[in-house]
Amino acid sequence: MRQRLGAYGWAWALFYGLCLGLTGGKWRPSGVGCDNLWKVKERAVRGWNYDLHLPGADMMGLDTDSDTDMGSGDDPVAGLGLWSGSQLEPGMNAPPFTLHTLDGPLSFPLSGQQGPASLILHAFTNKSGFLGHYEYIKITFWYCYVNHRVKDIQRVKNLLSRLHFVPTPVFALGNWIAAVFYSWRCQGHNCGFSQVVFSSPDLKLTIIGKRLDARYDWLTKSWKSVPYILVDGSDGCNITSDVRGAVALVSAEGNCSYFTKIKNMADSEASGVLVYVSRGRPLQDMNCEGVECHTTINIPASIIHFQQDVINLLRNHIKVNVNFQHTPSPIFFFGINMERKLAELGWFLYPSFNFIIWQAEWFTYIKNLEAKLRxxxxxxxxxxxxxxxxxxxxxxxxxxxxxxxxxxxxxxxxxxxxxxxxxxxxxxxxxxxxxxxxxxxxxxxxxxxxxxxxxxxxxxxxxxxxxxxxxxxxxxxxxxxxxxxxxxxxxxxxxxxxxxxxxxGQIITGYNSILHPFHLLRLFTGGIFNINYNKKYQPFKFIVPPSTKKVDLYAVITGHGSDENGCGEFCVTSHHFVINGIFNNSRIFDKAGTSLGCADRVSEGVVPNEHGTWLYGRNGWCDGQNVAPWTRDVTKQVNMQGINSILYFGWYKGKDPNPKQNPGEIIMHSYLVFYN
Missing domain, CATH: 2.60.120.230 (Jelly Rolls)
Structure with a gap:
């Protein structure tokens, strides 16, 4: 089936109501140091292809695998009827359509559903290294109804029947879907075509191939829009002076990892690395593993397909230049949510269908939120x-x-x-x-x-x-x-x-009661998270007001900034409220700095597929989410008749913070809440 799809410049996968419990592909480990995450974040937001040449491209003419005439006129969606790309925008109702799949016609709105379902439409092209890499194309797609979870492999196989292939190029669909693909602006990792360009006096034609850059949060250097000299680096498993000042072309074969190949070439003072796979092999995602991620490598690297002509020239000591470019494209994905409204899918930071799963989780989250609002x-x-x-x-x-x-x-x-x-x-x-x-x-x-x-x-x-x-x-x-x-x-x-x-109503001491918060007692605020952070806090004395039936501890705490430990944004901190010298009420942000600490919380309201490093866990917060207050019932910890005390302190790794430079900040407000 994959080979059949590959015959088309733009073939289709349409899938709806994605199951939320499955993941696929290799995740990068949480080994990237918290001190480096701030740099990764800045690079992701500013972009890493911004300095590459963007050649002028006819956005409607990318289907070079076919000589089908698209017709004349200035409107690329002429003949599609009422719904042109300029009319359909995110948030609008999706018009009806029928697509002819390998399993027969599929029409929207969907009929015979047992519950609301979302749809995600994916246009596949074999021109993209991002879409065509190994881990990406091997991941299967699946369907499930709202809140349904896959529990075994057999169920996965059963659910594969919900995947619909449409073996028709986008330009030949004859409906409004093509207008959305062609007219919605596409920016980011899952957009456009990252390409490598080889030139030499001994080449009859310039060779342009697709490339897949190494994982963005591992190698932070980008290719520049200047010509490089290309040199044969063999399999990259050994350091060699031959590649100094040039881009090393190395084979994916050999008894060493991608990390070893690229580090060896960096130690050889190469300007960058191109790894080529064996003939007929797909591209693979180049990433570090475990402790490898702690090693800083300051050159860019990409993986490309086997290029026999280029290899022959290099081995015959003939000069070859290499350039890097990024050609714009239409979008590859859009969605229809459970309210039947059109939706963008955001940024895919690396090639994995988990980004589609996160968007589907968001559709379900919004559906549940709308139910609460009713x-x-x-x-x-x-x-x-x-x-x-x-x-x-x-x-x-x-x-x-x-x-x-x-x-x-x-x-x-x-x-x-x-x-x-x-x-x-x-x-x-x-x-x-x-x-x-x-x-x-x-x-x-x-x-x-x-x-x-x-x-x-x-x-x-x-x-x-x-x-x-x-x-x-x-x-x-x-x-x-x-x-x-x-x-x-x-x-x-x-x-x-x-x-x-x-x-x-609230349950207190075994019976239902309508309790009202009637008094707030302000407690502690945050500050600069350095060696002096805890010195300003002293025990706070208080008396419980008369008629009180319940006492809550309430706090909102977030960490920001970045010292050498990634504090306060990417470091794990703990916050302690000790009542009467006995009861330690602790809040620990143990997901800070983890690779998927926030991505795992899309079902809790984290906006998916943001144009930045949204996936990483933060210190008490996530990008694109409300900061949920932390509350603790401390009624049994206080003396209702006498004097009480409460003390706060914040720790990094179980002790007072002591950064050497650029200390971060804890933003906090806290209260005791009294109910009657």
Whole structure:
């Protein structure tokens, strides 16, 4: 079946409702040092092909495997009827279609489904090293209904029947789908064609081949848009002076790993490495393994197909030049979510279908979120797609209802969009967004933080529901001013905010009770995470107010910045609240710095496939997610009648932080919450 698909410049895979429990391909280990993750993050956001030549390309003429006439006229989608590419945008309803698959016709909207299903459409081309590499093409696709999980291999095989191949080139589909593929802008790792160009006076024609660059978070150097001299480096398993100052062409064969080959060539002072696979073999993802990832290699490397003419010239000591280029292309993927709306799929940082799985998980997350938002609640609209930028942010003064104190449950319904209709109009970097509220100017709670979020890297689909019920005492007047802002130099976002009030019962001492948070006691804040971090904290004395039935510890904690240990963004920190010298309530962010610490949380609201290093675990947060408050019931830890104490301290590796340079920062607010 794969060979049949390969005969077409653009063939099809269409699959819907992806199962969320499967993964495929080799994951890079978590061995990359936390101290290097900040550099990787910056490189990912700024891009690593930005300095390569982008040759002019007819975006509609990439199907060179066929001589089919696309017709005349300026509109590349002429003849497709009402739905042209300029009319269909992300978020719009997907029009009906019928595709002729190898198993017969498949029509949308889908019929006979037992539950809502999403669809992901993938146009395959054999011109792309990214799409055609070994680990990528061997991964199978699967289908399942909402919340269904694959548990055994036999079930995987059964689910493969839900994969639909459409052996028709995109230009011949005759419907609106081609318009979306051709007109939606494509940027990033899963877009365009990364190519290597060989030239020599002894070559009759320039040879242009596809390439797959080594994993972005392993080798941080990029190819430049200048000609290099190419030199034979044999199999790369030994250091050689022959490659000094040139690009080494080495065989994938030999008794050594990709890491060893590239390190040997770096130690030989080569300018870069091209690894070629044996004749007829597919490209493979070049990555480090385990402790290899701790070794810094400062040259670029790519893997390419076997090129006999180039090898012959080098072995005959004939000069060969090599250049690197990136040719634009239409998009390869888009989706239809469970609400039947068109959706972008974002960035694929490396060739793996797990990025499609994460997008499918997001579709399911949004469906579940929409179900929660349909529950009865008293809703107050604060912001609605309002532009946020600069020192002021967005500000709204709202009248609260007279019976506001009858509610004991408050959720923040926040969505984050961008000035345009596509991801490319979004801000490039991740920053904190904070929501502040002031209801009484003379109150100690005036302009306290009510909620916190982290912006995604260039995606406009964020939507979260955050329970901040313990902070209801902040709303201590009928009129309140809400301010939402991020750093003033950030590109603009367009947030929406709704307050959702409900009444919820709680279980306490064995019976149901409607408890209300009636008093907040401010505790500790964060600061610069250095050797002096814990010196400023002293035990805090407090008395439990009369009529209290329950006491909660409430904290929002995130780490930012990067010292030599990756602190505070990528390091594991622990935060301890000790009550009455006995009870240690600890919060440990043990996923910080792990390779998939945030990718594993898409089902919890992490925006997938962002245009940056969104996958790595962070210190108390993830890119493109709300910062969930941490609460702990400490009722049994306090003396309801006498004096109590609480002490806080924060640790790195079980002791006070002690960075040598550029200390990070802990952003924290914490409270004791009293209920009656």
């Amino acid at each position: 529950r009865p609640a008293f809703v107050i609209h604060v912001f609605n797609d309002t532009r946020m930028q600069g020192d002021k942010g967005v500000v709204a003064t709202i009248d609260l209802p007279e019976d506001i104190f009858s509610f004991n449950h408050l959720e923040l319904d926040v969505s984050l969009s961008c000035p345009g209709t596509t991801d490319e109009t979004c801000a490039h970097w991740d920053h904190r967004i904070e929501l502040y509220v002031c209801c009484k100017e003379n109150s100690s709670l005036c302009n306290a933080e009510l909620g916190r979020w982290i912006t995604p890297f260039r995606r406009r689909i964020g939507h979260w529901l955050t329970d901040v019920s313990p902070l209801l005492p902040m709303l201590n007047a009928r009129k309140c001013t809400f301010t939402m802002k991020t750093v003033p130099w950030a590109m603009p976002w367009k947030p929406s905010l709704n307050l959702r009030f409900t009444i919820a």
